[in-house]
Each structure stands twice: as structure tokens, then as C-alpha cells.
Amino acid sequence: MLDVKFMRDNLEAVEQRLKTRGGAVSLARFRDVETRRRELLQQSENLKALRNKASEEISQIKDKSQAQGRISEMRQVSQQIKGLDEELAKVEEELQGIMLTLPNLPHPTTPVGASEADNKELRKWRDPARFDFTPKPHWEIGEALGILDFERGAKITGARFTLYKGSGARLERALINFMLDLHTDRHKYVEMLPPFVVNRESMTGTGQLPKFEDDLFRLDGLDYFLIPTAEVPVTNIHRGEILKGADLPLYYTAYTPCFRKEAGSYGKDTRGLIRQHQFNKVELVKFVRPADSYPELDLLLANAEEVLRLLGLPYRVMELCSADLGFSAAKTYDIEVWLPGQNTYREISSCSNFEDFQARRASIRFREDEQAKPEFVHTLNGSGLAVGRTVVAILENYQQADGSVIIPEPLRAYMGGLERIS
RNA sequence: GGAGAGAUGGCCGAGUAGGUCGAAGGCGCUCGCCUGCUAAGCGAGUAUACUGGGAAACCGGUAUCGAGGGUUCGAAUCCCUCUCUCUCCGCCA
Numbered sequence: 001m002l003d004v005k006f007m008r009d010n011l012e013a014v015e016q017r018l019k020t021r022g023g024a025v026s027l028a029r030f031r032d033v034e035t036r037r038r039e040l041l042q043q044s045e046n047l048k049a050l051r052n053k054a055s056e057e058i059s060q061i062k063d064k065s066q067a068q069g070r071i072s073e074m075r076q077v078s079q080q081i082k083g084l085d086e087e088l089a090k091v092e093e094e095l096q097g098i099m100l101t102l103p104n105l106p107h108p109t110t111p112v113g114a115s116e117a118d119n120k121e122l123r124k125w126r127d128p129a130r131f132d133f134t135p136k137p138h139w140e141i142g143e144a145l146g147i148l149d150f151e152r153g154a155k156i157t158g159a160r161f162t163l164y165k166g167s168g169a170r171l172e173r174a175l176i177n178f179m180l181d182l183h184t185d186r187h188k189y190v191e192m193l194p195p196f197v198v199n200r201e202s203m204t205g206t207g208q209l210p211k212f213e214d215d216l217f218r219l220d221g222l223d224y225f226l227i228p229t230a231e232v233p234v235t236n237i238h239r240g241e242i243l244k245g246a247d248l249p250l251y252y253t254a255y256t257p258c259f260r261k262e263a264g265s266y267g268k269d270t271r272g273l274i275r276q277h278q279f280n281k282v283e284l285v286k287f288v289r290p291a292d293s294y295p296e297l298d299l300l301l302a303n304a305e306e307v308l309r310l311l312g313l314p315y316r317v318m319e320l321c322s323a324d325l326g327f328s329a330a331k332t333y334d335i336e337v338w339l340p341g342q343n344t345y346r347e348i349s350s351c352s353n354f355e356d357f358q359a360r361r362a363s364i365r366f367r368e369d370e371q372a373k374p375e376f377v378h379t380l381n382g383s384g385l386a387v388g389r390t391v392v393a394i395l396e397n398y399q400q401a402d403g404s405v406i407i408p409e410p411l412r413a414y415m416g417g418l419e420r421i422s
Numbered sequence: 423g424g425a426g427a428g429a430u431g432g433c434c435g436a437g438u439a440g441g442u443c444g445a446a447g448g449c450g451c452u453c454g455c456c457u458g459c460u461a462a463g464c465g466a467g468u469a470u471a472c473u474g475g476g477a478a479a480c481c482g483g484u485a486u487c488g489a490g491g492g493u494u495c496g497a498a499u500c501c502c503u504c505u506c507u508c509u510c511c512g513c514c515a
Binding site for chain 2: 046056071
């Protein structure tokens with residue numbers, strides 16, 4: 001959520017910056033509703049002040065029959081207050097609705113662009129390996145090795161669900177443990193294992209709701225949702241809290257499955273593991289002081305990159321342009337891994353600074369010291385990494401001419417010493 | 423799923439025949455004093471949000487005692503609904 005006062009004072013500039021995300025933006029209704037809100041509030045509060053004073057006077061009068069005049073006078077005032085408050089509630093609801101559907105302001109360093117084609121490549125790590133045979137896509141490799149079973153996944157549930165078998169299942173689990181160990185032991189994140197189902201407040205806090213309800217799985221009969229990313233439960237750990245400045249920055253990591261309806265993705269990535277309704281991810285989440293959030297974003301990005309480096313997977317880092325930015329983000333870097341079987345780079349991590357956008361929605365604040373005023377923290381998160389897509393990258397990058405797949409060295413200890421899946 | 427108890431400020435905990443309660447007291451914390459160090463002691467202070475005025479310091483108003491609604495001139499206190507926590511029983515990985 002944006003800061004209402006900042007918007008009021010910088011309406012033009014805010015409108016311009018929001019427009020760089022693409023599409024028309026008008027804040028005229030915001031301005032009117034916000035102004036009306038303050039008018040009504042003033043009127044109502046003035047009458048309440050009057051009533052409070054009168055009530056106190058009435059309480060002093062011993063003979064209540066003497067107070068009848070004031071009491072009936074105040075009865076009128078209370079009626080007026082009730083009317084004003086009813087209108088105020090409507091106005092505030094509308095204002096809240098507007099505020100909850102406005103996306104974050106892109107950071108000044110976010111390149112302005114019209115589509116994902118305008119994302120900027122920042123750097124590349126390792127050139128794609130050359131194959132002396134034609135590299136296959138992972139779904140062919142995985143099916144041939146008997147470790148991925150798309151047909152049975154579809155039988156059990158439906159399209160975009162996959163059954164992992166044997167060494168495939170073990171590889172997925174190895175990656176989860178490898179990533180968690182790296183981030184906790186080396187990068188000093190605290191491991192969390194949150195609920196995979198959250199309530200509406202949590203979804204609103206991080207910005208999935210109210211705008212993107214169609215993308216979420218909702219439990220029938222309950223106002224609970226399957227999480228689309230660990231960002232939701234982990235960021236909401238501190239919803240409604242005032243943290244101690246001395247405890248910042250907080251680094252959390254969590255493995256969770258992620259559930260996405262992928263509405264609007266019909267016909268896209270229909271083969272293989274790239275786009276699933278359920279996939280595993282290890283997430284990195286930070287709560288930091290506002291002044292530190294950009295250096296912290298660089299560190300978080302480096303922590304995610306480290307996973308790919310240790311696994312020896314070629315990748316590039318993209319700086320997202322304004323049009324490609326997620327709803328809540330001010331600044332995002334995507335890490336894209338090289339997939340030789342598909343001859344392309346694919347997103348495997350997305351690292352973002354949300355500044356105070358989520359903190360304001362979820363009311364996550366900190367107090368620098370005992371007598372300081374509470375301030376909103378900045379929240380950040382990034383995938384560290386998407387596990388299913390890492391399996392994809394390993395199968396495709398480490399495939400051999402005979403159809404087997406070499407296990408990257410750091411994973412072997414997690415695979416019971418296995419060096420090759422064949 | 424059944425029966426009961428409860429939700430008050432950073433924490434503990436008073437407060438229910440409605441008014442002087444933003445809320446006693448204690449702990450904690452901050453500042454000052456005192457003590458040769460430490461501990462103890464003494465004094466003062468210590469919620470948040472919105473809103474009006476002000477360059478600011480600050481001053482004023484309103485709201486908040488789990489959430490929402492109701493009764494009333496007036497609600498932490500009365501009524502209704504919901505949520506959560508705890509205890510017992512049942513069921514169960």
C-alpha cells in the first residue's frame with residue numbers, strides 16, 4: 001500500500017510513476033474520496049467532542065430530571081453522528097479499495113519499459129556448455145530415466161501435476177536440503193516451516209489479494225488459501241508487530257510447496273516441469289531498515305546466485321523494467337538459468353525489494369530504540385531457488401549422450417553418494 | 423464434534439448495581455539523583471492510529487480494553503454475532 005499522505009502531496013508525480021507500469025492510471029477518484037473522508041471525519045469528530053463534553057456535564061448533575069434538556073439535545077447529536085459515520089464508513093471502504101488495488105511505485109533505478117522485452121541483462125555467469133549431441137528437453141530425459149511421470153501425475157490429479165519417482169524424488173529432496181543448509185549455515189538465514197494454508201489477511205498483507213484472487217486456490221467453504229509462495233506466510237510472521245531495531249535485519253528462509261492456478265497461462269509451457277500447479281521452492285525473506293534495503297537486495301540476489309554457482313548451472317541476471325514488475329515490488333532482479341534442451345534462459349528466481357509497500361499493508365514496523373517512533377520496515381524476498389526448475393536445469397545441463405545425468409558434486413552427499421542417474 | 427472458562431497497555435494484573443477509566447498496582451524500560459564497584463534505594467517519564475493548527479518544538483480533537491454490531495446523553499463494564507486461546511470428553515496422523 002502506498003502512503004496516503006505522500007500521494008496527497010505528490011499526486012501528479014505518483015500518477016506518472018504508476019503509469020510507467022503500463023496502462024492508464026487516474027488518481028482523480030482517489031483525490032476526491034480522500035478529501036471527502038477528511039471532511040466527514042472533521043464533522044463527525046467535532047460532534048463527538050461536543051457530545052463527550054455534554055456527557056461529562058450530565059454526569060455531574062445529581063438530579064437527572066434537570067438534565068433532560070441536555071440529554072434530548074445530545075440524542076439529536078448522536079443521530080447526526082450516526083449518519084455521518086455511516087457515510088464515512090462507505091467513503092473509507094472505497095478509499096481502502098482504491099489503496100489496496102494500486103501497485104507499488106517502481107524505484108527510480110528500475111528501467112522504464114513497455115514489456116518484458118525491455119528488461120536489462122546485467123550479467124551472465126558461465127557460457128552455456130556445448131554438446132556433441134542434440135540436448136534433449138528435461139521431460140524426455142526424465143521420462144526415459146523413469147524419474148518423472150507426467151501421465152500419472154495427470155491421472156492422480158490433472159494437468160500440470162507431476163509424479164516424481166525414485167532418484168527424481170530424491171533429487172528434489174536433495175536440492176531442498178542443499179539449499180536450506182546453504183542459506184542457514186553459510187548465509188545466516190533462520191529456517192522456518194510455516195503453514196502452507198493462509199487466511200485472507202495474510203494474502204492481503206503481501207499483496208496477492210484483493211487483486212489476484214483468481215490465481216489462488218481457495219479452500220471450499222473456508223476463507224483459506226493455498227500459498228502461491230512462502231513469501232506469504234513468512235512475511236506475515238510479523239504482521240501487526242513492532243520489531244526491535246536491535247533485532248534487524250531479520251533473515252528467514254523456508255521450504256514450502258507453492259500452489260498456483262496459472263489462470264491465463266493456457267497453452268503455455270504445457271510440457272514438463274516449467275509451469276506446474278504445485279511446485280517446491282526455497283524462499284529467502286528479509287525484514288530490514290529502510291536505509292539498508294537496497295544493499296540487502298544485492299546480498300539476497302547474491303545468495304540466490306550462489307546456489308546456481310555451486311551447482312555449476314549457467315545463468316544470467318535480469319533487471320526487470322517497470323512494465324514487468326510485480327504488483328508489490330519496487331525493484332526486481334530475475335535470475336534466469338540456461339536450459340540447453342529448450343535452447344533458452346528461464347526464470348528460476350525472482351528477488352525483489354518491496355520497500356514499505358507490504359509493511360504498510362501488513363503493519364510491520366520497528367522501533368530503532370526504546371523511545372523512537374515506530375517506522376515501517378522494508379521487506380524483501382527472493383527464490384533461493386525454485387526447486388522444480390532447478391531439477392529441470394540439472395537434467396538438461398548435465399545430460400549425457402547415453403541418456404544418463406551426472407549429479408552435481410555438492411548434491412551427492414544428499415543423494416546417498418549417487419553420482420549419476422541412469 | 424460435545425461441555426465449560428477466558429481474551430485489558432512491552433509483560434503480569436485490577437477494574438463488571440454503566441459516567442470522575444486511555445484505564446489502579448506491579449514488573450520491565452528510559453532519564454536523573456544517590457551509593458567506592460555491583461545490587462538495592464529515591465524522583466520523573468514510558469501506547470498506537472487518524473485528524474486540525476504549526477517551519478518545527480509542540481498544542482488541540484477523535485478513536486482504540488480480541489473483532490464487528492446493538493442499547494444509552496454516555497460502555498472495558500449491559501445485549502447480540504464472530505474469531506482466537508485454555509481445560510475436559512470424543513475422534514484422529
